[in-house]
Amino acid sequence: MPKDFKRTDRVAATLQRELAQVIRQELKDPRILMFSITTVEVSRDLSYAKIYVTFLEKDVEKIKISLQLINKAVGFIRSELGKRVKLRIVPNLKFVEDVVIQHGERLSSLIENLQVPPDEERN
Numbered sequence: 278m279p280k281d282f283k284r285t286d287r288v289a290a291t292l293q294r295e296l297a298q299v300i301r302q303e304l305k306d307p308r309i310l311m312f313s314i315t316t317v318e319v320s321r322d323l324s325y326a327k328i329y330v331t332f333l334e335k336d337v338e339k340i341k342i343s344l345q346l347i348n349k350a351v352g353f354i355r356s357e358l359g360k361r362v363k364l365r366i367v368p369n370l371k372f373v374e375d376v377v378i379q380h381g382e383r384l385s386s387l388i389e390n391l392q393v394p395p396d397e398e399r400n
Contacts, residue, residue: 292362310343326371328371344374
């Protein structure tokens with residue numbers, strides 16, 4: 278019988294929780310916009326983690342700058358994670374923008390703006 282949760286899923290959940298705390302408490306750069314971590318994907322060997330984030334701001338340029346700043350602070354973030362999480366190797370981190378929510382909002386607005394012709398009477 279297979280296990281309910283894989284180790285990668287447990288590590289991803291732990292990283293998501295700890296990353297949120299590290300970023301909220303330790304990163305003090307005012308140029309980094311407010312964001313939330315939506316998903317963390319960890320490789321099977323636990324050496325890489327891709328962190329998907331969504332920003333509250335809609336300005337594309339500010340989002341790009343924030344992502345660059347966060348990715349430049351990855352060394353600091355990894356060292357803080359190493360202090361908080363009991364892993365043999367802290368994964369290499371890469372922060373990327375999660376565009377799924379934006380696509381969903383775009384589709385919702387397209388559906389709302391869709392003009393539906395009135396029903397024709399049947400004979």
